[in-house]
Amino acid sequence: MESIWTKTCRMPAFPSLTSGIEVDVAVVGGGMAGILTAYLLRDSGLSVAVFEKDEIGKGATAFTTAKITSQHGLIYAKLIKDLGREKARQYAAAQQKAISYYRNIIQQEHISCHLEEAASYLYSTTDAEQLKREEESAVALGLPASFTRRTELPFPVAGAVRFDHQAQFHPLKFLRAVASQLTVYEHAEVIRIHGHKIDICSGGELHTVRAGHIVIATHYPFVNVPGFYFLRQHQELSYLLALDSAAALSGMYYCCDPGGYTFRSFGRFTIFGGLGHRSGKLHPGDGYRRLWHHARRMYPRAAVAAHWSNEDAMPHDRIPFIGPFSIWTPHLYVATGFRKWGMTGAMTAALALSDRILGRNTDHFDIYIPQRLSLCSAMGPFLADAGRTAVHLLLQKPFVPYGKKRCVEKGFGPTCTHLGCTLSYNPADHTWDCPCHGSRFTENGKLLSGPARRSLKDI
Numbered sequence: 001m002e003s004i005w006t007k008t009c010r011m012p013a014f015p016s017l018t019s020g021i022e023v024d025v026a027v028v029g030g031g032m033a034g035i036l037t038a039y040l041l042r043d044s045g046l047s048v049a050v051f052e053k054d055e056i057g058k059g060a061t062a063f064t065t066a067k068i069t070s071q072h073g074l075i076y077a078k079l080i081k082d083l084g085r086e087k088a089r090q091y092a093a094a095q096q097k098a099i100s101y102y103r104n105i106i107q108q109e110h111i112s113c114h115l116e117e118a119a120s121y122l123y124s125t126t127d128a129e130q131l132k133r134e135e136e137s138a139v140a141l142g143l144p145a146s147f148t149r150r151t152e153l154p155f156p157v158a159g160a161v162r163f164d165h166q167a168q169f170h171p172l173k174f175l176r177a178v179a180s181q182l183t184v185y186e187h188a189e190v191i192r193i194h195g196h197k198i199d200i201c202s203g204g205e206l207h208t209v210r211a212g213h214i215v216i217a218t219h220y221p222f223v224n225v226p227g228f229y230f231l232r233q234h235q236e237l238s239y240l241l242a243l244d245s246a247a248a249l250s251g252m253y254y255c256c257d258p259g260g261y262t263f264r265s266f267g268r269f270t271i272f273g274g275l276g277h278r279s280g281k282l283h284p285g286d287g288y289r290r291l292w293h294h295a296r297r298m299y300p301r302a303a304v305a306a307h308w309s310n311e312d313a314m315p316h317d318r319i320p321f322i323g324p325f326s327i328w329t330p331h332l333y334v335a336t337g338f339r340k341w342g343m344t345g346a347m348t349a350a351l352a353l354s355d356r357i358l359g360r361n362t363d364h365f366d367i368y369i370p371q372r373l374s375l376c377s378a379m380g381p382f383l384a385d386a387g388r389t390a391v392h393l394l395l396q397k398p399f400v401p402y403g404k405k406r407c408v409e410k411g412f413g414p415t416c417t418h419l420g421c422t423l424s425y426n427p428a429d430h431t432w433d434c435p436c437h438g439s440r441f442t443e444n445g446k447l448l449s450g451p452a453r454r455s456l457k458d459i
């Protein structure tokens with residue numbers, strides 16, 4: 001699968017690991033969260049190394065829409081209601097700070113990555129009232145928000161919340177420039193963490209790395225216990241098209257209606273996406289065709305230059321998990337659950353985790369602490385998720401390799417190598433997707449993304 005970013009940026013190669021080493025900080029995962037965390041620690045006097053199982057920037061970061069914004073859908077009114085104004089302010093302040101950190105790094109390092117200032121719009125075609133509430137909440141938290149009914153979209157909207165001074169960029173050109181200053185090992189898969197020791201498989205050999213601090217920035221944590229992140233978030237998949245010859249937009253747009261769309265421009269391309277659904281939910285047809293059907297009505301002269309999909313982890317209480325991995329592992333940290341807002345999320349994680357590792361005050365990141373108790377906001381989704389997982393585990397049918405067509409018709413597939421849920425076939429990407437925690441496999445069974453760590457055996 002190629003996104004407009006992978007098509008327009010060649011990434012450098014980094015060495016693999018050839019022997020055991022000792023570092024102060026080991027960062028597991030070479031996506032935006034891992035690379036930024038290592039970058040913010042590089043001048044601290046600590047030795048830092050990134051270990052990437054494949055190649056850097058090939059995970060979720062390669063398939064993002066790359067809007068850099070503190071506007072994360074309908075969130076601020078809900079955060080104030082669930083957690084109070086102080087915690088909601090912490091969320092907003094950290095995301096705004098992340099935007100200025102991107103600007104500063106790009107300026108200081110002279111990175112050419114198509115950074116552009118742009119307004120971000122959250123729109124609805126049906127309900128202006130919820131947007132007015134969101135705008136009032138955002139303003140109350142000090143965010144640069146205003147309500148408007150004017151957009152550049154090729155259809156009328158009921159209203160939109162506009163955030164000024166947000167940004168967009170090319171994520172891989174940025175990542176490439178930042179990573180080139182770091183110690184990175186590619187094709188170095190972390191297979192076990194025990195205490196301060198990390199077992200890494202690289203070039204077919206097993207090496208042990210010793211680290212004072214270990215950051216798990218693998219998008220979805222591959223360590224199940226302790227932490228239990230697989231009980232606290234699920235994954236959602238969306239589809240994207242890069243359209244050539246569609247009208248260019250100066251703003252970035254995101255719809256808060258169910259089944260709504262996302263838009264932004266990149267050079268002569270308009271990135272248009274949507275049709276988000278829980279990963280592994282059975283699909284009525286091909287997501288790209290359905291998206292293209294809508295795109296053609298809006299932009300009759302457009303052509304598709306690239307198409308891709310991406311998934312992200314969605315925490316039950318809508319807040320990323322950034323901080324200690326568990327109460328039993330004080331030297332182990334996690335950054336996950338970015339809810340499709342992992343550009344500012346990754347920068348927030350890098351700021352919070354680097355401060356924590358360097359022993360600085362992190363009270364202003366309290367809202368992100370993974371050990372938080374969010375009973376009110378998380379209990380409903382937690383029970384629904386647990387129920388769904390139980391159904392997919394209990395209603396397992398023996399998988400007979402009939403071929404994908406029969407499996408799709410009958411609604412069952414092979415068994416996921418993570419915790420054993422039954423996979424479903426995604427005809428858009430020709431993948432097997434897990435409805436429980438979102439692992440994805442090619443149709444031949446090769447692992448594409450976790451939390452599963454092994455490919456399928458029974459295909």
Ligand SMILES: Cc1cc2nc3c(=O)[nH]c(=O)nc-3n(C[C@H](O)[C@H](O)[C@H](O)COP(=O)(O)OP(=O)(O)OC[C@H]3O[C@@H](n4cnc5c(N)ncnc54)[C@H](O)[C@@H]3O)c2cc1C
Binds near residue numbers: 312
């Ligand atoms: C459709 C869609 C659109 C989005 N658009 C936006 C947007 O406009 N703005 C925004 O802010 N966010 C957006 N996001 C979210 C954003 O793309 C992600 O949250 C972000 O890229 C996650 O970065 P990451 O570093 O956590 O993960 P990744 O980029 O996936 O990096 C994790 C890395 O860890 C490696 N890894 C995994 N396991 C191991 C192991 N055992 N050992 C070593 N390495 C390992 C992987 O190979 C991978 O390279 C979007 C998400 C989706 C789904």
Ligand code: FES
Binds near residue numbers: 418421436437439452
């Ligand atoms: S991803 Fe957890 S069971 Fe499949």
